[in-house]
Amino acid sequence: MQEPDADRPSSGGATIAIYSVKGGVGKTTFAANLAWYSAQGGHRTLLWDLDAAGGSGFLYGLEAKGSGLAEEVFSRDRSPAKLIQRTAWEGIDILPADESIRALDAQLMRIGKRKRLARLTEELSANYGRIVLDCPxxxxxxxxQVVRAADLVIVPLPPSPLSARAFDLVVREISGNTRRHPPILPVLSMLDLRRALHRQARDANPNWPSVPYASAVEQCAVHQQPIGVHSPQSPAAQQFARLWRAIEAKLAERAG
Structure with missing residues (x-):
């Protein structure tokens, strides 16, 4: 892949974090697909993978350029621009994760820079209209640090009677880390309306966006393509597009 053009014009930007306290809720799939819809909306977009599993890069067919480099962006002031890779789609670049991210929390505590991520995203916003963080x-x-850097936090939640409880846990975590936390948008993920518990979760939270459980979503990993590329007319693709519009509306509301 070619290096991104660091001197392309900037539109100013916003940072959107995809965050959950629980794994297996579709977080990486959300991040990868929302980055694509962001680029389709005209924003030059950076998808920054902060999860050591490296799923976001995989979904775009990319791997980190070397081991131990991703963490050095934080601990040794390595320029993130040197690690950014272009994807096969116009307007989307990726800063992939590697195994060194597993030690990042300890390194952040050691160096004592509480707003390191916020400073990095601010610098990167000179070249990107939207930065999407795939958070562990x-x-x-x-x-x-994610909370301090984000302009909006998206929280994928499995559809169950415990969804609201899980969301409250995330809100408490976010609220405890900043005096003025960013807006938080909960989203029901992997929604299957054939299941009674899923219908109950949807009915209990009718204003939450949702993304259905669907083969088209799973095929993102098979094809290593966003759903808007391989299944653009699918109901799941339409829901991701609708979710991105809700995100843009939230950002506009905050800016206003």
């Missing part, structure tokens, strides 16, 4: 499912210094 943790509650630690890294999640606290």
């Amino acid at each position: 499912p943790v509650m630690n210094e890294l999640s606290a």
Whole structure:
């Protein structure tokens, strides 16, 4: 892949974090697909993978350029621009994760820079209209830094009677890390209306956006393509597009 053009014009930007305290809720799939819809909306977009599993890069067919480099962006002031890779789609770049991200929380505690991530995203916003953070499912210094950096937090939640409880846990975590936390948008993920518990969760939270459980979503990993590329007319693709419009509306509301 070619290096991104660091001197392309900037539109100013916003940072959107995809965050959950629980794994397996579709967080990486959300991040990868929302980045694509962001680019389709005309924003030059950076998808920054902060999860050591490296799923976001995989979904775009990319791997980190070397081991141990992703964490050095935080601990040794390595320029993130040197690690950014272009995807096959116009307007989307990726800063992939590697195994070194597993040690990031300890490094952040050691260096004592509480707004390191916020400063990095601010610098990157000179070249990107939107930055999408694929966050690990943790509650630690890294999640606290994500909250300080984000303009909006998207929280995918499995559809169950415990969804509201899980969301409250996320809200408490976010609220505890900043005096003025960013807006938080909960989203029911992997919704299957054939299941009674899923219908109950949807009915209990009718204003929450949702993304259905669907083969088209699973095929993103098979094709290593966003759903808007391989299944653009699918109901799941339409829901992701609708979710992105809701995100833009939230950002506009905050800016106003």
